[in-house]
Amino acid sequence: MRRSADTGEHDRLHAPVSDMNDNLSDEALMQGYAGGNVDAFGCLYERHKGGLYRFLLRQCSNRDVADELFQETWHVLIRNAASYRVTAKFTTWLYRIGHHRLIDWYRRHQRGALTGYGDPGRGAGIEELATAASGQEPETSLGNERLQARFIRALDELPAEQREIFVLREETGMTLHEIATVLDCPPETAKSRLRYATAKLRARLGDLYESA
Template sequence: MKSMEARLARMALKGDQHAFAEIVGLYQDKLYYMSYRMLYNRQEAEDVVQETFLRVYKNLDRYDDTMKFSTWIYRIATNLCIDRLRKRKPSFSLDAETGDHDGIDGYSMIPSDDRTPESELMLSDTQRIIHNAIETLPAKYKSVMVLRYLQDMSLQEIGDVLELPVTTVKTRVHRGREFLRKKLEHKL
């Protein structure tokens, strides 16, 4: 797959729009899924995917075909998601439980444009609790957890995407799991 993607990238760099369309076709759904799992917002995930492909197109000449194309494109998308998560951070702690609602923290009070009464009813309590727990993860743990458990990437691949040593990735996976375990201990 690496050689096919590298070939498509070279062809797109020479102006072949069909080759670039093939790259979009290969990655559009995968990048949307990953972005949505990090941002939990349909519009933001779509924006990230679009921005990722714009950056890929503008920077095809910088792609180093000695690295996997998937690593390069996931790095761009992940960084865009992390940037959005950081910009979203309010000045007060959303992790603190609100006094008037048992077990409800500030994140669950943020309205989401994706939620409808129908979709809310369809989510089981367990899914909702897990979703809320993942939402509260700090960006550096959230990106690692999404890539590891939802995108099924190896620790080495995550290290390549995030430009981190594998030991740091292992530590973040461990801390992310601990963070989720503590959050979920009292709720499930």
């Protein structure tokens, strides 16, 4: 028993850095990076890159813009790593930065606050997103594509605030409280926006999502 405990301790101490990081929380990893551990950042990036990228992509519907905003978001995080304090969840902080990048981008391009999800002329539009869900049989692929296109169009028709909350919820699994923190709005507002978004999507896709 004693021997196995010693062996476990030995393994833990001599485990590769990346293995050790895998068991750490986001907040601990961020603190590790603030202390100079680049591997911790790598682990953090791997955990959150997909969710953040899709969040930004679904908001601006343009791959180039999403790339730019994604990069800016991580650069802001890197710049402010030294001042990071564990006062909230890391994801809240990360998506808050992303949300602000989005707002800034929309202000710069005078597009109004978070409007226009679908923009076929600007790169990754509905079709691109729909075909991204690949790997299906040719026969079912056509049906799925149609289904996904309808879903994305319905998502696109949502008001930007409602769409943002819906996507945040789906991508991160945050609670409404955390979403409210990210979006700088009262939790009740976040809750009602999500309820409206869900109701609208149900109304438009009622015949589809039940079969999904």
